[in-house]
Amino acid sequence: MARTTKPSPLRVLIAKPGLDGHDRGAKVVARALRDAGFEVIYAGLRQTPEEIVRAALEEDVDLIGLSILSGAHMALFPKVLALLKKERASSIPVFAGGIIPDEDARRLKKAGIRAIFGPGTSLEEIVTTAQRLARSAA
Amino acid sequence: MTRARPLPPAARAIVSGDRRALARVISQVENREPSAASVARALYPRTGKKPVIGVTGPLGVGKSSVINRLVARLRDLDRTVGVVAVDPSSPYSGGSVLGDRIRFERRVDDAGVFFRSMASRGEVGGIAAATREVTRLLDAAGFDVILVETVGSGQVDLAVRDVATTSVVVLVPHLGDEVQTLKAGLFEIADVFCVNKADLPGADVARRDLAELVGLGGARSGWRPRIVATSTTQPSGIEELWSAIEAHEEFLDRTGARRADERRRVSAEIVELVRERVGRELTRRLEREPELRRWVDRAVERTLDPHTVADRLARALGSR
Ligand SMILES: Nc1nc2c(ncn2[C@@H]2O[C@H](COP(=O)(O)OP(=O)(O)O)[C@@H](O)[C@H]2O)c(=O)[nH]1
Ligand SMILES: [Mg+2]
Numbered sequence: 001m002a003r004t005t006k007p008s009p010l011r012v013l014i015a016k017p018g019l020d021g022h023d024r025g026a027k028v029v030a031r032a033l034r035d036a037g038f039e040v041i042y043a044g045l046r047q048t049p050e051e052i053v054r055a056a057l058e059e060d061v062d063l064i065g066l067s068i069l070s071g072a073h074m075a076l077f078p079k080v081l082a083l084l085k086k087e088r089a090s091s092i093p094v095f096a097g098g099i100i101p102d103e104d105a106r107r108l109k110k111a112g113i114r115a116i117f118g119p120g121t122s123l124e125e126i127v128t129t130a131q132r133l134a135r136s137a138a
Numbered sequence: 139m140t141r142a143r144p145l146p147p148a149a150r151a152i153v154s155g156d157r158r159a160l161a162r163v164i165s166q167v168e169n170r171e172p173s174a175a176s177v178a179r180a181l182y183p184r185t186g187k188k189p190v191i192g193v194t195g196p197l198g199v200g201k202s203s204v205i206n207r208l209v210a211r212l213r214d215l216d217r218t219v220g221v222v223a224v225d226p227s228s229p230y231s232g233g234s235v236l237g238d239r240i241r242f243e244r245r246v247d248d249a250g251v252f253f254r255s256m257a258s259r260g261e262v263g264g265i266a267a268a269t270r271e272v273t274r275l276l277d278a279a280g281f282d283v284i285l286v287e288t289v290g291s292g293q294v295d296l297a298v299r300d301v302a303t304t305s306v307v308v309l310v311p312h313l314g315d316e317v318q319t320l321k322a323g324l325f326e327i328a329d330v331f332c333v334n335k336a337d338l339p340g341a342d343v344a345r346r347d348l349a350e351l352v353g354l355g356g357a358r359s360g361w362r363p364r365i366v367a368t369s370t371t372q373p374s375g376i377e378e379l380w381s382a383i384e385a386h387e388e389f390l391d392r393t394g395a396r397r398a399d400e401r402r403r404v405s406a407e408i409v410e411l412v413r414e415r416v417g418r419e420l421t422r423r424l425e426r427e428p429e430l431r432r433w434v435d436r437a438v439e440r441t442l443d444p445h446t447v448a449d450r451l452a453r454a455l456g457s458r
Binding site for chain 2: 009011030031033034035036037038039040041043044048050054055057058059060087
C-alpha cells in the first residue's frame, strides 16, 4: 500500500427515512453524485434514524443525504442529528431534499441540517453543495 | 504465536471491538494510506483462521439477498458476521452507486454484524488486494465468519479465489446460454452452487443441468461442488446453503487443503506485491538512467526488440 496520486473518492450515504415508498428523486441524486465521482452508499427506503446513523458510521462516510416526501421530516431529521451527536459524529454534515415548507427548512437548518433542497433544485447545485460539504468534513 | 511488540493504537482499538476504528481503518486501506499498512501488518499474525465466504455471480441473481438471509441464519447460530460487498466503480467518473445495503436487514442494535460497501476503484488486481486487507481487518476485529460479495463478471469473479476459503456461485433458473459462457470462469471457482429464486419456475431444471455440468467437470482436488436451491423471498434452502458451506470448510480442515490453499493465496499475494514494487522501480529507472533510456530508445527505433531489452534488463537488475 503506497502511492496515492488521485484524490480518494468522497463517500456519501443516501437514505430515505419515513414511510413513503418513492425513491426516484433519491436515485436521481445518487446517480448525479456518482457521475461527479462520489462513492454513493445507497441505503434505500424506509430507514429509521438509528439505521441511517449506523450505516453512516460503518461506511465511514463524509456526508449524509436524506430524502423525504412524507412530511415526517420535523420528527426524523432532528433525530438523525441527535443520534450523530450521541455517537460523537456531528462532524458528518447532513443535507436534505424533498418537500419541506420554508418555515420548517429554517428550523431544520438551525438545528444543524447543512443544506436543504426543494423539488426545483438543479442537480448541479446539489452536486456542488455536496462536494463543498463533504470536503469540509473529509 | 509470539507477539512481543505492542499493537499500534488503531490496531488495538479494532481488536478490542471498536467499530468506528474498524470503519476508519477500512477507509484508510481503500485510500491506500500508509497508516493503514502499519495497522494491517500489526494485525496480520491474528488473522487467517476464519472462514471467508465469497459470494459471487451475475448482477441481479440475488447475491445480496442471499447474504442477508445467511447473516440471519448465522446470527441464529450465534456466530458473528462481517460482510464486505464490492461493486464496480464507474470507469468514467470514478464514482459508484453501492446498493447492496438495500437488501440488508438486521436488528439495529446488533453488534454481532458489520456491513461495509466497497467500490472496486478501477484496478482488477487492486480489488483483490484491498478486499483481502478488509477481510483481514474483519477477521482481526473478531467476527466468526466473513462474507464477501462480488459481481461475477470477467476477472473480478476469479479474484474471489484469491480471497475466499469457500466460494459460492449464485445463479438463477433459466440461465441457459449464460451457464455455458459462465462455465469457463465461475465453474472453476465454485465450491458451492446456489440456485437462487427457486420460487420461480425452472429451478429444478436448472439444478439438474448444473448437476450434469458439475459431474462432467469431475471433482477438483477431491471436492465435488455442492448444489443448493434457495429462495430469499419465500425463504427456503438457506440452512442447506450454510450446511454446504460448512461441509466445504470441514473438507478443507480434514484434507489439509486449507493450508495448501492459503499457501497458494499468500504466495500469489507476495508475487503480486513484488511485481508492483519492481514494476514501479523499473518504470522510474527506465526514465532516469541514461543507459536504460538508450535501450528503450533503440527498441522504439527498431534496432533492438522489446524481448531483448527485457532480457538485458532482467539480467542487469538481477546482478545488483
Ligand atoms: N423471486 C425471487 N426474487 C429474488 C430472490 N432473491 C432476490 N430476488 C430479487 O432479485 C433482485 C436482485 O436481488 P439482489 O440481492 O440485489 O441481487 P444481486 O445483484 O445479485 O446482489 C431483487 O429485486 C430481489 O428482490 C428470490 O429468491 N426469489
Ligand atoms: Mg448485490
